[in-house]
Amino acid sequence: MIPIRDENPTHSVPIITYLLIALNIIVFIFQTMLGSYTESFIYQFALIPADVTSTLSLDSLANIFTSMFMHAGLAHLGGNMLYLWIFGDNVEDRMGRGRYLFFYILGGTVASLAHILTNPGSQIPTVGASGAIAAVLGAYLVLFPRQKVLTLIPLGFWLRMTMLPASLVLGVWFLFQFFQGVLTLGGPDVGGVAFWAHIGGFISGVIFGLLFKKPESEYQAYHW
Numbered sequence: 001m002i003p004i005r006d007e008n009p010t011h012s013v014p015i016i017t018y019l020l021i022a023l024n025i026i027v028f029i030f031q032t033m034l035g036s037y038t039e040s041f042i043y044q045f046a047l048i049p050a051d052v053t054s055t056l057s058l059d060s061l062a063n064i065f066t067s068m069f070m071h072a073g074l075a076h077l078g079g080n081m082l083y084l085w086i087f088g089d090n091v092e093d094r095m096g097r098g099r100y101l102f103f104y105i106l107g108g109t110v111a112s113l114a115h116i117l118t119n120p121g122s123q124i125p126t127v128g129a130s131g132a133i134a135a136v137l138g139a140y141l142v143l144f145p146r147q148k149v150l151t152l153i154p155l156g157f158w159l160r161m162t163m164l165p166a167s168l169v170l171g172v173w174f175l176f177q178f179f180q181g182v183l184t185l186g187g188p189d190v191g192g193v194a195f196w197a198h199i200g201g202f203i204s205g206v207i208f209g210l211l212f213k214k215p216e217s218e219y220q221a222y223h224w
Helices: 015-033 035-045 049-054 058-069 074-095 097-118 130-143 166-184 195-212 216-222
Strands: 002-006 148-155 158-165
Touching (some): 002 074, 015 058, 015 074, 015 097, 049 058, 049 097, 074 130, 097 130, 130 195, 148 166, 158 166
Antiparallel strands (some): 002 148, 148 158
């Protein structure tokens, strides 16, 4: 299932979401302009679990944050930004800009730690905003479970567009990540999708989404 848009209007301009999307795009464009230096740039700023667990240096810890704004390709970037575009604005609206930005970075950090804990010896560079965006999805699930999401459903050679509740769309997404993550446990150290980063980010989003939301009275008063 691929979400296309939701039916959940905001009452304020989601400036932080827009800035996060813009920053991810700018970093990706910068990466593509490096040419032959792209690989060295990735190894310098990507998250490498073995570097964190073996040296615990300032640089390796800083890469937890820098890796959130790097992507491995255009499809990787496009998919992540689509999810952030659809779901990020409402979470920002419900939390407020400052709390939302802190929540986003915190969720991405928890996602990175989950990846490190499940792949402590991995020397494969990990990049992408998907861990932080998974936290946004978790927050959306608990804050707006009944909101409708226009979803593209592949059915063999046929494609169907239909409106589904966010609880179903995001619940299915999480279950897929969870089962794929379980299958990777104890497996060989190969590159691919960091499923446990997604799982850790999503669970942190569920928890922090409830903690970071504005009080109901403040939210209703602001959205008159």
